[in-house]
Amino acid sequence: MNQTLLNVLLLFLFIGAVILLLFYWIKKNPAHCCDCKILEKKSEKFAGVNGKMVHICNIVILCEDKIIELRVLDQQSFNALQEQDKGRIKYRGNFMISFKKSILP
Numbered sequence: 001m002n003q004t005l006l007n008v009l010l011l012f013l014f015i016g017a018v019i020l021l022l023f024y025w026i027k028k029n030p031a032h033c034c035d036c037k038i039l040e041k042k043s044e045k046f047a048g049v050n051g052k053m054v055h056i057c058n059i060v061i062l063c064e065d066k067i068i069e070l071r072v073l074d075q076q077s078f079n080a081l082q083e084q085d086k087g088r089i090k091y092r093g094n095f096m097i098s099f100k101k102s103i104l105p
Contacts, residue, residue, distance in 0.1 A: 041083055
């Protein structure tokens with residue numbers, strides 16, 4: 001019984017450490033919003049360790065006179081983006097959170 005209790009306590013300690021690291025990363029990398037223009041879409045496919053295909057999607061944006069390369073985690077969002085699109089992007093670190101295309105007449 002003591003071994004089971006020790007395992008449960010170690011599990012809670014590990015989960016707590018993961019949550020603290022996640023909060024630290026979020027605090028260290030706040031979300032940024034800016035108006036931008038998509039300059040380039042990059043997509044790479046390669047075979048992973050277990051033989052499955054891995055798809056990595058990146059976009060290059062021009063945001064407030066800075067060129068930034070961001071990773072897009074959602075394949076559908078990546079497919080919906082087009083080069084030369086303008087809009088408002090939200091990103092954290094080097095990961096895109098959302099992109100809202102601006103509609104001009």
